[in-house]
Amino acid sequence: MKPAERIVPFYFGPPDKRLFGCCHEPLERHRKCAVVVCQPIGHEYINSHRALRQLASRLSYAGFPVLRFDYCGCGDSAGDGKEARVSQWLEDISEAISEVRRRTGAFQVCLIGLRVGAALAMMSAAELSNPDSLVLWDPVVNGKSYLEGLLRLQKEMLRFRPKPSSAQQPLDYVDVLGFPLSRFLQAELKNIRPPAIGGTLVKNVLVIQTDRTADEASLQKHAGPLGSCFEYRHLDAPQIWLPTADGSLVVPSQVLESIVSWTSWVHA
Amino acid sequence: MREEAVLFGEVRSLVGIVTDPAVRDGGLRRPGVILLNPGIVHRVAPGRVYVRMARALAAMGFVVLRFDFSGIGDSPVRHDNLPFERSAARETQEAMHFLQATRRVERFILLGGCSGARVSLRTAYCDPRVVGAFLINLEISEDDDQGTEQIGRTAAFYYWNFALFDLKSWGKVLTGKADYRKIFRALGFQARRRFPYARKMAPEFIQLSANLRMLADRGVCVTFLYAQSDPRLNDLNEALSRELRELRELAKVRVEIIPRSDHTFSSLHDQDKLLRKTCELIEGIASSTSCGTIAQERDWLPHPCEILPQGDGN
Numbered sequence: 001m002k003p004a005e006r007i008v009p010f011y012f013g014p015p016d017k018r019l020f021g022c023c024h025e026p027l028e029r030h031r032k033c034a035v036v037v038c039q040p041i042g043h044e045y046i047n048s049h050r051a052l053r054q055l056a057s058r059l060s061y062a063g064f065p066v067l068r069f070d071y072c073g074c075g076d077s078a079g080d081g082k083e084a085r086v087s088q089w090l091e092d093i094s095e096a097i098s099e100v101r102r103r104t105g106a107f108q109v110c111l112i113g114l115r116v117g118a119a120l121a122m123m124s125a126a127e128l129s130n131p132d133s134l135v136l137w138d139p140v141v142n143g144k145s146y147l148e149g150l151l152r153l154q155k156e157m158l159r160f161r162p163k164p165s166s167a168q169q170p171l172d173y174v175d176v177l178g179f180p181l182s183r184f185l186q187a188e189l190k191n192i193r194p195p196a197i198g199g200t201l202v203k204n205v206l207v208i209q210t211d212r213t214a215d216e217a218s219l220q221k222h223a224g225p226l227g228s229c230f231e232y233r234h235l236d237a238p239q240i241w242l243p244t245a246d247g248s249l250v251v252p253s254q255v256l257e258s259i260v261s262w263t264s265w266v267h268a
Numbered sequence: 269m270r271e272e273a274v275l276f277g278e279v280r281s282l283v284g285i286v287t288d289p290a291v292r293d294g295g296l297r298r299p300g301v302i303l304l305n306p307g308i309v310h311r312v313a314p315g316r317v318y319v320r321m322a323r324a325l326a327a328m329g330f331v332v333l334r335f336d337f338s339g340i341g342d343s344p345v346r347h348d349n350l351p352f353e354r355s356a357a358r359e360t361q362e363a364m365h366f367l368q369a370t371r372r373v374e375r376f377i378l379l380g381g382c383s384g385a386r387v388s389l390r391t392a393y394c395d396p397r398v399v400g401a402f403l404i405n406l407e408i409s410e411d412d413d414q415g416t417e418q419i420g421r422t423a424a425f426y427y428w429n430f431a432l433f434d435l436k437s438w439g440k441v442l443t444g445k446a447d448y449r450k451i452f453r454a455l456g457f458q459a460r461r462r463f464p465y466a467r468k469m470a471p472e473f474i475q476l477s478a479n480l481r482m483l484a485d486r487g488v489c490v491t492f493l494y495a496q497s498d499p500r501l502n503d504l505n506e507a508l509s510r511e512l513r514e515l516r517e518l519a520k521v522r523v524e525i526i527p528r529s530d531h532t533f534s535s536l537h538d539q540d541k542l543l544r545k546t547c548e549l550i551e552g553i554a555s556s557t558s559c560g561t562i563a564q565e566r567d568w569l570p571h572p573c574e575i576l577p578q579g580d581g582n
Contacts, residue, residue, distance in 0.1 A: 009273035009283045009342060020273060022283070022342050049310050053342060075312050076271070076285055076319065157534060175536045178315025247532075249308055 004028070005060040012069075012099045019092055020076035021069040023103060024056045029063035033132060033267040034106035036096050037068040038117035038124075041084070042150075042179035044241035045074060048114055050249040051240050055112070055256045062264050065104040069096045082173055082180045086120070086188040093124040097131070108132040110263055115241055116140050122194035125202050133204040133266050135259050138211050138239070141218050143192030150176045157243070177243070204266045205230045208255055210237040233258060269326045276335075276366040282359055283342035284335025285311065287322040288371070292329065298554055299399055300373035301325050302363050303334035304356075304388055306381030306404070306532075310341025313381065314532040317539050321379075324547050330554070331371045333363055337387075353390065360391040368397075375399045377489075377553055379546070382407065382531075392488055393479055400489040400553035402546070405498045405531055408476060408507055427454050473507040480511070484520040489553040491522045493545065495529035495538070524549065 006025045013019040037052055039045050056066040070077040071092045073084035097109050110133040113121030118139030125131055140146045154176050173180040181189070207219060209232070220232065237252035244250065270288045275281070292298075303318045305311060311334040312319055322332040336343040337356050346355055360378065367373045377400035378388035385403035392398040431437035440446040483490055494501040504512070504523070515521035526545060529538035 007275075007281075007283065007342060007344060009275065009285075011271065011273055018271070020285075043314075046309060046312065046314060049312075049341065050308070057344075075316070076273075078271075081316060170536070178317070178532070178534045178536060178539060180536055247307060247309075 005057060013092070013095045016078070017072050017088075017092075018078045019069050019072065019095060021067050021096065021099065022053075022056075023100070024060035024066040024068075025104075026060045026063050026065060030065065030104075031063040031267055032106055033064060033108035033110055033263075034100045034104045035059050035064045035066040035110045035112060035263065036093070036100055036131075037066065038093060038111060038113035038121045039068065039070065039075075040115035040117045040241055041071070041074055042181070043177040043243065044115050045070075047243060047249060048241045051251045051256070052114065054251050055259060058256055058260045059263065062260050064110075064263065064267070065100065065106060067096055067100040067103075069099075082182050084182070084185055086185070086192070089120055090124050090128060093120060094128045108267065110135065110267065112137070112259065112263075114138065116146070116189070116192070119143075119192050119194045123192075126195040130201055132202070133206075133263070134202050135206045135208070135263065137208045137255065137259070138241075139194065139207070139219065140192055141194055143190045146192065147181075147186060147190055150181070153177065153242075203229050206259070206262045207232045208258060209234050210252070210255065211239055231262065269323055274333075274335075274366070274370075277359060277362045281338065281344055281346075282335050282362065283311075284333050284363070284366075285322070286367075286371070287326040287332040287334075289326045289329045289331065292331070298329055298331075298373075299375040299377050299557065300331045300333065300364075300367045300371065301377045301379060301550060302360065302367070303332065304360060304378060304380035304384035305337050305340050306384050308340055311336050315534065315536070315539050317533060317542065320539070320543055321546055324543055325550060328547060328551060330550070331367060331373055333367055335359075335363055353386075356387040357391045357394070360387055361395055364395065364397050375557065377402060377550060379404070379550075381405055389479070389490075392483055392490075396486070398488060399557040400491070400550070401483070402491045402493065402550065402553070404493045404542075405495055405500050406492060406504070407500050408473070408503055427451060477508060477511040480508075480515055480521060484515055484518045487520065487557070489520055489522070489556060490515075491524065491549050491553065493524045493526065493542075493549070495531055495533060496525050496527050497529065498531045500531075501525065522549070 004027055006027060008023040008025060010021055010023070011018040012021055037056060039052060040048055052068060056068050059066045069092070071084070071089040073079035073081045100109065101107065109131045111121040111125060111131040112135040113119070114137040118136040119141065121134055122136065122139065125134055151174070157177055173182040174186065209219065235255055235258060237255045238250045240250045240252055269290055272286045272288070274284050274286055276284065303311070303322060306313050318334050322334055325332050337359055339345040350358070364376050367376070374397065376398050378391055378398055379402035380386070380388040381404040385406035388401045388403055389406070392401040437446070480490060492504060494504065512521065512523060516523065524545060526533070526538065526541050529541065533539050533542045
């Protein structure tokens with residue numbers, strides 16, 4: 001069976017902060033718009049990697065060149081997780097957009113983000129990158145609740161595990177399921193309040209919500225002012241970023257399908 | 269230290285990262301280290317621990333490759349019908365071919381967590397270039413415990429090995445704050461699995477024991493590394509206690525335990541302990557196999573790993 005895409009792993013960006021990227025290049029049909037995927041962080045990045053990789057493949061089959069990449073201090077990219085910074089991640093998104101434009105020749109860019117990745121995509125859209133469209137999948141719109149959720153999860157995960165002694169607990173960062181959150185990063189994340197997209201030049205925004213507990217009103221306020229170009233979809237799908245009891249990685253087909261069909265329609 | 273993204277394999281479809289040391293140790297003496305997917309998690313591993321491991325080992329002078337098997341992480345699925353246990357061993361051999369061709373590494377240490385440990389072992393059985401198999405939380409039996417059973421198993425192991433000796437836990441039991449139903453269920457689970465378990469798995473354990481002896485004869489260093497709170501450690505002790513004792517006396521099999529850690533080394537403190545122990549043990553394997561030749565090279569030509577009797581790899 002002939003593959004419909006070519007997968008190209010590579011490093012890009014400045015020599016002291018090299019970022020890992022994986023480009024999905026369609027072999028046949030090429031659309032004018034390239035897609036950049038902004039991943040979540042920490043354990044959410046690990047848990048959602050499989051789904052985002054499949055999303056990239058599906059978009060590529062639909063004719064979009066897609067770049068998935070890891071932020072500084074995350075995944076395969078350079079840097080230590082303890083040094084991770086939101087400001088650096090925003091620069092990384094700009095770098096990724098320039099890279100995908102350079103590699104594919106596409107001028108239009110669609111940013112797709114999940115969880116913190118979606119919040120970063122919104123912030124990037126407002127401040128730096130001016131994408132043509134945005135897909136926000138369960139975006140974090142309240143950094144404080146997001147952090148509280150992480151700490152609750154960490155506590156829950158320790159239930160059937162030997163507890164670390166207080167001497168083992170570091171002072172300068174918090175351990176969340178094996179990923180360090182430095183005090184500085186915590187403060188940055190706590191202040192995440194993505195800007196209203198209405199003030200930017202983004203024409204098309206899709207918000208996908210699978211988390212029933214999310215603050216829908218706040219989300220509408222941030223992403224809603226675009227009128228007919230804004231679409232909100234609530235889908236009954238699993239929250240793929242959460243750990244599962246048996247360690248499986250979930251791929252929510254209906255969400256991926258929804259994103260691909262919307263992106264294909266917007267960039268027809 | 270330098271990291272390079274690579275594509276390799278039969279149809280150049282396997283995605284990996286090679287971490288090269290800043291300076292090679294004058295050539296070819298050090299074995300290369302290949303890190304194999306822990307279950308279905310991609311080559312970064314839970315807690316990004318494979319990235320830290322690769323960088324630490326590269327700083328010690330090892331060339332390290334971590335990659336994704338077909339259908340896991342960034343590598344696309346295969347288009348043949350090869351079952352995972354065979355394709356994974358074959359792809360590990362392809363990883364060795366790749367490092368041989370591009371980095372002139374001749375000998376290898378295979379490191380894998382969970383199902384990656386099974387693949388390490390399977391590949392070591394059939395490829396003489398493997399001088400060390402580093403098995404983290406190896407699941408030695410076909411495990412039919414899934415979902416809720418798995419949770420019961422973990423809870424039982426926790427109560428039995430940790431809560432039983434913890435004053436706080438006893439305090440909860442005595443003051444009515446404990447979840448009694450969960451405790452009884454977990455103890456029931458423990459009791460149920462004791463009796464039929466040993467009988468059912470015996471042939472597989474016999475096979476494993478024979479294979480370990482074969483590796484010891486070949487001079488391959490086999491290291492079992494377990495998190496103390498991983499129930500699989502019990503399985504190993506139940507299955508191979510006598511054989512392990514004998515094999516350890518041959519000084520080619522080691523069993524190491526990371527105290528108070530869990531299966532995925534889910535705290536940073538545990539990861540640090542894992543990292544330190546791994547670097548120390550891999551340095552030991554490299555030193556003990558530093559003659560640079562493969563003792564049975566003549567009799568052990570590489571061949572596809574299709575004849576192996578072990579079970580499922582994922």
